[in-house]
Amino acid sequence: YNKEINRLNNIVLDFINVTQIKEKRLEKIRINFEAILADVIDSYRYMENFSELDVQIKIDENLDMYSDVSTITTIIQNLIENAIKYSKPQESGRVNIKIYGRKRDMVIQVHDTGIGIEERNQAKIFDMFFRANNETKGTGLGLYLLKSAVEKLGGKISFESFLNIGTTFKVIIPY
Ligand code: ATP
Ligand code: MG
Numbered sequence: 001y002n003k004e005i006n007r008l009n010n011i012v013l014d015f016i017n018v019t020q021i022k023e024k025r026l027e028k029i030r031i032n033f034e035a036i037l038a039d040v041i042d043s044y045r046y047m048e049n050f051s052e053l054d055v056q057i058k059i060d061e062n063l064d065m066y067s068d069v070s071t072i073t074t075i076i077q078n079l080i081e082n083a084i085k086y087s088k089p090q091e092s093g094r095v096n097i098k099i100y101g102r103k104r105d106m107v108i109q110v111h112d113t114g115i116g117i118e119e120r121n122q123a124k125i126f127d128m129f130f131r132a133n134n135e136t137k138g139t140g141l142g143l144y145l146l147k148s149a150v151e152k153l154g155g156k157i158s159f160e161s162f163l164n165i166g167t168t169f170k171v172i173i174p175y
Contacts, residue, residue, distance in 0.1 A: 003046055007137065014141045017074060018128075021148045026068040033059045033099050036069070040077050049087045053095055060100040065175065071149045072173075076108060078146040079169050083112035085136055086167070104174055105155070111168040117161040126157075 037057055044050060080097065087093040096111040117125060121132040126147045129140040150157045155173035 006046065011139050011141075014139060014145055018141055018145050018148070021071070021074070021145065021152055024068075024071065024152065026071065026152070028066045028068060031063075031065045031067050031069060031072055033063065033065075036073050036076055037097065037099075040073070040080055043077075044081060044084050047081075047084050049084050049089055049093070052090070053084060053087055053093050055084075055095045055097070057097045058099070063099065063101045063106060065101070065106055065173075067153060067173070071152055074149045075146055075171055078142045079108065079110040079171070082142060082169075083110050083114065083167070085138070086133065087112055087114040101175075102172075105172050106175065108171040108173070109168065111166065113166040116163040116165050116167055117159075118163055122159075122161060125159075 037059065041055065041057075080095070083095045087095065093113045094111075095113075096109075098107070098109040098111075100107055115133065117132060121130075124130045125132065126143050127140075128144045130143075131138055131140040147157055150171055150173065153173050155171060157169065157171050159167060159169045161167040
């Protein structure tokens with residue numbers, strides 16, 4: 001019951017976020033990635049696959065990033081939710097989260113050893129309402145929202161995916 005309420009709650013929040021993100025006024029403050037990650041991971045503990053997963057987090061300590069907290073949180077949340085959700089059930093899997101800085105930008109990378117995305121679907125995954133997997137529930141808004149959030153911050157998103165092997169998403173945001 002709680003799971004379902006949580007899921008519906010997230011769908012409503014996604015819809016609100018989708019309509020608001022493009023008009024959103026950004027408030028730049030120092031981002032505490034440790035705190036965001038701790039909150040996000042905590043909110044996904046109830047997910048079916050979570051207990052089987054080995055989740056590794058690596059955050060560059062020297063990262064000094066000023067940005068919009070809720071937009072950054074949207075990005076991290078959706079990447080991690082998908083990585084957990086599309087991990088293979090009943091099989092030990094890994095989710096690796098890396099956050100690090102480069103010269104002019106910072107990188108958020110989320111890798112999973114999950115079901116992967118078929119090549120024929122790869123061009124469509126950022127489309128509104130697109131879903132490639134019928135065994136899970138969702139609205140197909142997550143990645144659309146994520147991409148809008150990344151673009152709002154002037155960043156770029158890319159990914160690499162192999163069916164039944166796993167997926168890596170990489171978000172690059174300028175400082
Ligand atoms: P929600 O709106 O609840 O996030 P969703 O997860 O289905 O629903 P998106 O997050 O937009 O929607 O993802 C779109 C589709 O891309 C998914 O349905 C899934 O098929 C595929 N996908 C996304 N991330 C991954 C991943 N890490 N591994 C495998 N497939 C993925
Ligand atoms: Mg999703």
